[in-house]
Amino acid sequence: MAAVLFDFSGTLFRIESTESWLRAVLADAELSLPDAEFHLTAQALDRVGALPGGTHPVERIPDELAHVWEIRDKSAELHRAAYTGVARQVPLPDPALYDLLYDRHMTPTAWLPYPDAIDVLRTLRERGIRVGVVSNIGWDLRPVFREHGLDPYVDTYVLSYEHGIQKPDARLFATACAALDVDPRDTLMVGDDRRADGGAAALGCSVHFVDHLPVAERPDGLRAVLDLVG
Structure with a gap:
């Protein structure tokens, strides 16, 4: 990947x-x-x-x-x-x-990162794997990433309200892949919503789902990503 x-x-x-x-x-x-x-x-x-x-x-x-x-x-x-x-x-x-x-x-x-989020993003950066955030949202989430220390590990943000397109529309994922200069077939989409995030599959991306749980109940749900990207 x-x-x-x-x-x-x-x-x-x-x-x-x-x-x-x-x-x-x-x-x-x-x-x-x-x-x-x-x-x-x-x-x-x-x-x-x-x-x-x-x-x-x-x-x-x-x-x-x-x-x-x-x-x-x-x-x-x-x-x-x-x-x-x-x-x-x-x-x-x-x-x-x-x-x-x-x-x-x-x-x-109002937000907390999942316990393993920063470690997983940092490891991806160390491996030379580019990272994007693709969100259905109506406001600028970048300050949340900056406040919690995750922003240095994100290469691009693609937010639905800035494009007038919402997931599962494949165009939103295509915008992210273009911003990262990567082939969708070499890209993994990670999300918790099978309908919205699963829309990346139409573009050729691989897709991995995590459970939408409280932070305390999902301490290491993102670590499987590191195995999936190799």
Whole structure:
């Protein structure tokens, strides 16, 4: 393999828990909820899929949001509209909290790298294998990589909202391969979403999947990549 492409959320990084997310925003806004109400609110936000990078919606997406939800990763505006829209199904003590919650998830402190992420990226760099990040996302994730020390090992970022294309569209993977100057047939795509990340196979890339688990539950899920690239 000449290059490895990685997904972001659920692959190299994992977002904080819904409880941590909600608690941080309430604290910053100098608001609070009784314990029982706090836990019920966090569970409700989970069910509607309000936390980007968190759990997928369990409840049906409202009809008025369905189209935006499907194409949410094609622009920053669509991404914000989709996630604040589903969040508004859950009552909160201040209407401003919906946008504040969205803003919180874009901060580096809301994300943690998987324990083996930096070692795997560093080893790939030492082996001369180029690295790209290909993400369905509506905001610039580069500060997250810089804050956590992974940016020096990434050669290119291809973000859906910057191109108006979202995975599994093979054009997004083709853009990454072109930026790295590698043949897709010599490229491995690593991700947690079989539909979205599996789209790289249409281009000729090999594909490897990891489990979208909390950071503490997946200490070495990326190390198999080192064996796959040889």
